[in-house]
Amino acid sequence: MINIQNLNFHYKASQPVYLGLNMDLKPGNIYGLLGENGVGKTTLLKLISGLLFPTKGNVSTFRFEAKKRYPEMLEKIYFLPEVYTLPKVKMSEYVKLYASFYPKFDHQKLAEYVDVFGLSKAKKLSEFSHGQQKKWLLAFGLATNTELLLMDEPTNGLDIPSKGLFRQLLAEAADEQKTIIISTHQVRDLENLIDPIIILEHNQVLLNNSIEEISQKLKFVVRENQSEQALFAEQAIGGVLCVEPNTDNTESKVNIELLFNAAVNNKELFKKLFIL
């Protein structure tokens, strides 16, 4: 579905964002795209959707060269940006303007999502709060029924009940044909939802693996004291949370936040474990 080959990208030639990035993303997954600020998470989403062009290499989305932004590709993509400006129109007008461009748009689903999120149909979208605007874009995005959903920090600005609703709606919407890529810092909001996980580091990928593969290679345990083999440890109530190499096939639940910290603190080891 998405194939990235030998991708180089930079905004300034002296500061490359990607150097020789390769990636293959398949349908039926909800990818979690993690990385520190400035590593290029949003940039990657924009490259996949054709909003940015590779300096070198190729990004292919639905077998189309993404930068061509062909309509056949665009009608299969919905991109929820982190920052947005909604027009001064009511939701019915917004639907009239844009919905017809998406062949699988589901008006009934949209009405359901609007009800679930408790959005007012009488108000103009520009009069909504930031969180309400995000809910509207989520509702519209899910109703487009596109095969590829790109979401940049989708839970930012959502209240606690809405985060739960978001997880529920996304889980319902996901199917074998859809690929969902969520770029986020709020990993706790999306735990139990994202799988596989991609961790980006400057210019490269540190990890692009399923939860199952991660738990086969790493274990997440609570110990009284930090173990010597711990790749990362964090003090918590009741002990020390440790990420360790899973040499004894222990079954454990992947803690994404710990995983991320372990990855950025052990880049070479992670590359050896997961990439090479």
Place this chain on the structure above:
Amino acid sequence: MKNIFNIKRFGKFFAMELRQHRKNYLILLAIVSAIPTFMVAYRAYAGRPFTALDWESTRNIATFLIMVTPFIFYNFLYHPTKGFTYAMLPASITEKFASAWAHCVIVLPILLYATVFATTFLTSLLLGVEAFYQNPINRPFFVYFSAVTVQSLAFCGVFWFKRKKISKTILTMILFGLGIGLIGTIAVKAMGQEMTEEIGERIMAFFANREGSLRAFGRVLNTAFLITLWTLAFFKLRRTQI
């Protein structure tokens, strides 16, 4: 081919933009209706006819609005959020460009000129003011072509420049004018003459009163100029990154 241009999708995109810009359309139409109405009413009050010069003034307002339309309609192209929505809408670059072109070059000029003419004609009829329209009736294509030629600079500027579109377009126009002036001066000097005001006037008169093959050459040059600027705008849109 269906990813390059599809008439149905183009129609849908064009209609969407018409709906999106309808407030702008209405405001522009209100301006070009109000001004002639006011002028004819004033002539009625003063007991004077609505002269060809009056007509030219009202028509020039429409011309000015046509020239700046690209800045009104498409200023958002590189906006990180508004430009984002535009770029992600499922229509091809060709369809998006054709829609912008049709709005700026065809639909709006025709609507504005028709409104100016209809308003002037109807109000003068209603208020019993004698009106003269010799100029527009004799040279409608020339008026339209001139407006669209100047507009093509704005059209290209709005697609080409990311920020400060208006000032950069004006600066480009000035530089372009200076460049043409410089070429003219060099050409005159090459012919062993000094560039004086009189020679300048003769050159202007030569181009203004051109006839026959020279006139045709002028038209070809003008058309080539327009097509070049529209082509530049199209290729810039293809390369637009948000």
